Amino acid sequence: METMKIEVLGTGCKKCQQLEANAREAIAALALEAEVLHITDPIEIAKRGVMSTPALAINSQVVSKGKVLTPTEIQHLLKA
Template identity: 45%
Template sequence: MGLFGKKKKGTPPPCCGRTPETAVRVGADKTAASVKVLGSGCARCSALEAAVRAALAELGVDAAIEHVTDFMQIAAYGVMTTPALVVGGRVVSCGCVPGQAELREMLREALEKETLEQGPAV
């Protein structure tokens, strides 16, 4: 809805020409992705870490996985149930070990969002 009977015709493209498609294409290597598994080191935490490694391999993403076991650091993310998964500083899963397909989709979406927020890699 526009003022004075003028309708907005959509948002104009940014001056740099960046679109979601080009941002994903430009940042396609995804080597700097930050992935953290938050948990005490129990069997479920280890299972989540293994599942994340497998999902990242399927997606072709080379990312270092950090396993955080310090409860002060875990609480800083607002996580109360472990295991939890953090991608790009955002908690994407907590309290369960998602299935492989669901985990792969969550990682893909989180990595795309992280790539879009970082801007095009030149």
Template identity: 50%
Template sequence: MRIQVLGTGCARCKQLTANAEKAVAELGLGVAVEKVEDLREIMRLGVMTTPALAVDGVVKAAGKVLSPDAVKDLLRT
């Protein structure tokens, strides 16, 4: 499983990264949360509003900071 947080490093992006890392730890997935700050890569994935969360290359949420529980829900599906 590949989990990516897409954003330029703003406070909201950092919060989503922390929430995603917490969700991964609580689910015991044993995968790293990758931070993507390159605008070309973000745009390649079709994201126009950050922060965004992608799982296995598919954008699951954009433009909002998901709570750890919301991230867990996305990772379970």
């Protein structure tokens, strides 16, 4: 199976770090192979149409903007 690519889009604020931690927890809970990247470049974030951070992208598809999803919410998105 191909490795999933999870991206946390945010400038590194507390909420962004929490979202990244929650994403890692969700991946571990599902025992998935996933690469977690933290995109902090404001230009790169804006290029993806994200105006409110933190945002979460799964395989380059932005699935959440402007809120910290719980590990459980992220698990549902990963399974979708």
